[in-house]
Amino acid sequence: MSLLLLAEQVLNGLQLGVMLFVMAAGLTLVFGVMGLINLAHGSLYMVGAFAAAAVAGLTGSFLLALVAALAAAAAAGALIEMLVIRRLYDRDHLDQVLATFALILIFSEGTRWIFGSFPLYLNIPDYLSGPVTLPGGIEYPLYRLTLIAIGLSIAVGLWLLISKTRLGIQIQAGENDREMIAALGVDISRLYTIVFALGAALAGLAGALVGAIQSVQVGMGEPVLILAFVVIVIGGIGSIKGALVGAILVGLTDTLGGVLLPQAFRLFMDASAASSAGSALASMLIYILMAFVLIWKPTGLFGARA
Amino acid sequence: MRREPLFNAAMLLALVAFPLWAWSADEPFLITLATKAAILALAGVGLNIALGLGGLVSLGHASFFGIGGYAMGILASHAQVYDPILTEPFVLNGTKSMPVIWLTAIVFSGLAALAIGALSLRTTGVYFIMITLAFGQMFYYFAISWPAYGGEDGLSIYVRNGFPGLNTLDPIQFYGICFGILAAVLLFNARLARAPFGLALNAARQSPLRVETVGMSPYRLRLVAFVISGMITGLAGALFADLNRFVSPTMFSWQLSGEIIVFIIIGGTARLFGPVVGAVIFVALEHILGGLSDYWHIYLGVLLLLIVLFARGGLIGAIAGRETAHE
Numbered sequence: 001m002s003l004l005l006l007a008e009q010v011l012n013g014l015q016l017g018v019m020l021f022v023m024a025a026g027l028t029l030v031f032g033v034m035g036l037i038n039l040a041h042g043s044l045y046m047v048g049a050f051a052a053a054a055v056a057g058l059t060g061s062f063l064l065a066l067v068a069a070l071a072a073a074a075a076a077g078a079l080i081e082m083l084v085i086r087r088l089y090d091r092d093h094l095d096q097v098l099a100t101f102a103l104i105l106i107f108s109e110g111t112r113w114i115f116g117s118f119p120l121y122l123n124i125p126d127y128l129s130g131p132v133t134l135p136g137g138i139e140y141p142l143y144r145l146t147l148i149a150i151g152l153s154i155a156v157g158l159w160l161l162i163s164k165t166r167l168g169i170q171i172q173a174g175e176n177d178r179e180m181i182a183a184l185g186v187d188i189s190r191l192y193t194i195v196f197a198l199g200a201a202l203a204g205l206a207g208a209l210v211g212a213i214q215s216v217q218v219g220m221g222e223p224v225l226i227l228a229f230v231v232i233v234i235g236g237i238g239s240i241k242g243a244l245v246g247a248i249l250v251g252l253t254d255t256l257g258g259v260l261l262p263q264a265f266r267l268f269m270d271a272s273a274a275s276s277a278g279s280a281l282a283s284m285l286i287y288i289l290m291a292f293v294l295i296w297k298p299t300g301l302f303g304a305r306a
Numbered sequence: 307m308r309r310e311p312l313f314n315a316a317m318l319l320a321l322v323a324f325p326l327w328a329w330s331a332d333e334p335f336l337i338t339l340a341t342k343a344a345i346l347a348l349a350g351v352g353l354n355i356a357l358g359l360g361g362l363v364s365l366g367h368a369s370f371f372g373i374g375g376y377a378m379g380i381l382a383s384h385a386q387v388y389d390p391i392l393t394e395p396f397v398l399n400g401t402k403s404m405p406v407i408w409l410t411a412i413v414f415s416g417l418a419a420l421a422i423g424a425l426s427l428r429t430t431g432v433y434f435i436m437i438t439l440a441f442g443q444m445f446y447y448f449a450i451s452w453p454a455y456g457g458e459d460g461l462s463i464y465v466r467n468g469f470p471g472l473n474t475l476d477p478i479q480f481y482g483i484c485f486g487i488l489a490a491v492l493l494f495n496a497r498l499a500r501a502p503f504g505l506a507l508n509a510a511r512q513s514p515l516r517v518e519t520v521g522m523s524p525y526r527l528r529l530v531a532f533v534i535s536g537m538i539t540g541l542a543g544a545l546f547a548d549l550n551r552f553v554s555p556t557m558f559s560w561q562l563s564g565e566i567i568v569f570i571i572i573g574g575t576a577r578l579f580g581p582v583v584g585a586v587i588f589v590a591l592e593h594i595l596g597g598l599s600d601y602w603h604i605y606l607g608v609l610l611l612l613i614v615l616f617a618r619g620g621l622i623g624a625i626a627g628r629e630t631a632h633e
Contacts (some may be wrong), residue, residue: 084615098614102610106607287440287444290437
C-alpha cells in the first residue's frame with residue numbers, strides 16, 4: 001500500500017465527502033428549519049444533473065450547464081414546495097416519508113418519460129480536465145480537486161449565510177422556535193420556500209458536478225440520498241457543521257474502507273476470500289458507523305439534546 | 307365502525323372467490339397474481355403490527371423479508387444439489403420441505419428483529435427511521451457481495467418446495483397455502499390488537515410516558531412487537547421466494563421497504579385488512595396499468611400522494627369511517 005495510493009484515496013474520500021456535504025446541507029437545513037424529511041432530495045439531485053447535461057449538450061458550455069442545474073433544481077424545489085411540501089409541515093414523519101416517496105416515483109418516471117432510459121453524457125470541460133501534480137509527487141485529476149474546492153467554498157458560504165446574514169438569522173431562529181418567529185412577523189411561507197429552494201439548488205449543483213464524473217441517469221439520486229441521510233444522522237439533524245463533519249467522515253470511511261479492508265483481510269485470509277469479505281464489509285461500513293454513532297449519541301454528533 | 311367488519315368479510319370472500327373463479331376459468335396467471343397479492347399482504351400485515359399498532363416507522367422491514375427469502379434460498383439450493391450445508395461439527399442438510407423452511411425463516415428473522423430492534427429502539431422519530439433503513443442497506447450490500455448464494459445475480463430454485471399432502475406446483479393449491487397462512491395471521495393480528503399486549507402497545511404509541519408511569523416498559527413492548535412483526539414479514543419473504551422460485555438482493559432493497567409501507571397506507575394504517583387492500587390494489591395496478599403504460603409508477607406516485615394528502619385513513623378509512631381507537 002504505497003503512500004501515494006493512500007494519499008490519492010484520501011483525496012478521493014475528501015471529494016466524495018464534500019459532494020455529500022453539498023447534498024446533505026440542503027437536507028439538514030430543510031429538516032432543521034421545517035422539521036420535514038424530504039426523500040425527494042435525491043430526485044432534485046437528478047433534476048440538476050439532467051438539466052446540466054441537456055444544456056451542456058445544447059450549448060457546449062459547462063458553466064451554463066451549472067447555472068442551468070442550479071436554476072432548474074431551485075425551480076423544481078420551489079414548485080414542489082408550494083404544491084406538496086407545504087401541506088406536510090404539520091404532518092407526522094410517516095406521511096412526509098410517504099408523500100416524498102411518491103414524489104420520487106413521479107420524478108423518476110417523469111424523467112424517464114422525457115429523456116428515455118439511457119444515460120446522458122456530461123463531459124468535464126477541457127480547462128478542467130487532466131492531472132495536476134501536487135506536492136509530494138501526487139498526480140491528481142484537476143476536476144476532482146476543483147470539486148473539493150467548490151465544496152469547501154460552499155461550506156464557507158453557508159457558514160457566512162447562516163451566521164452573518166438576516167436570512168441566516170431567520171433560519172437559526174426558525175430551527176429554534178418556528179411559531180415564535182411567525183409571531184414576530186417573519187413571513188414563514190416565504191422563508192420556507194427560500195430554504196427549500198436553496199437546499200434544492202445545492203442538490204442540483206451536486207448532481208451536475210458529480211454527473212460529469214459518473215453517469216447522468218434516472219435513479220442516480222437514490223444511492224446519494226441514502227448516503228446523505230446517513231451523513232445528517234451521523235452529524236446531527238439540523239446542524240450544518242454536523243453535516244460537514246459527518247460528510248467528510250462518511251466519505252473517508254467509505255473510500256478508505258473499500259481500499260484498506262481487503263488489504264487488511266489479506267493478512268490472514270487468501271487473496272480471493274479476502275477481497276470478497278473485504279468488499280462486503282466495506283460496503284456495509286458506513287451503515288455500521290452510523291449504527292455505532294446512534295447507539296453512542298442517539299441524536300448524532302452535533303444534534304440537539306433529545 | 308360497523309362497516310369495517312362487513313368490509314373485511316367482503317374482502318375475505320373476494321380473496322376466496324376470485325382465485326376460485328380464475329381456477330374454473332383456467333387462468334393460472336391470475337391465480338399467481340392473487341398469490342403475489344396475498345404474500346405481499348402478509349408482509350404488510352407483519353409490518354402493520356409494528357407500524358400501525360406500535361407506531362414504529364420501520365423503513366428497513368425488507369431486511370426480514372430478505373432474510374426469509376434467503377433462508378428458503380439457502381436451504382432449498384443445498385437440497386436441490388444434495389450438498390450439505392455443514393459437515394463439521396455435525397451434518398446439516400438442506401431441505402425442500404415448506405414447513406421446515408417456514409420455521410427457519412421465522413426463527414432467523416425473529417433473531418434478526420431482536421438484534422435490530424434492541425439497537426434501533428433506543429432511538430425515536432426520524433433517527434429510528436434512518437437506523438432501520440441503514441440495517442436494511444447493510445443486509446442489501448451484504449447479500450450483493452456474498453458470492454456463495456448468487457450475489458447480485460440472485461439464486462434460482464428450480465422446483466417449488468414441497469408441502470406434505472399437496473401438489474405445490476399447482477397454482478390454486480399454492481394459493482390455498484398462502485391464503486391459509488394469511489388468514490391465520492390476520493386472525494392472530496385481530497386477537498393481538500385486542501389482547502392486553504396489543505392494548506398496551508397501542509397505549510405506548512399514543513403516550514409512552516403514561517405507559518411508564520403505569521409500570522410497563524414501552525421499550526420492551528415495542529421490542530416484542532418488532533420481533534413478531536419481523537417474524538411475520540420473514541415468513542412472507544420465504545413464501546415470496548417460493549412463488550418466484552428466485553431469491554435476490556432486491557428482496558432487501560429500501561424501495562421494497564417503502565412499498566410495504568405504501569400497501570399499509572393505501573389500505574389504511576392500523577386497519578386489520580389495510581395491508582390486504584393495499585397489496586391487492588398495488589398488484590392490480592401493476593398488472594393493469596403496467597400493461598397500459600411503461601411509466602405506470604407515475605400514476606402510483608400520484609395516487610399515493612393524493613391518499614397521503616387528502617385521504618388520511620386510506621381506502622378503508624374512506625369506506626368505513628373513522629376508527630375510534632386510532633386517529
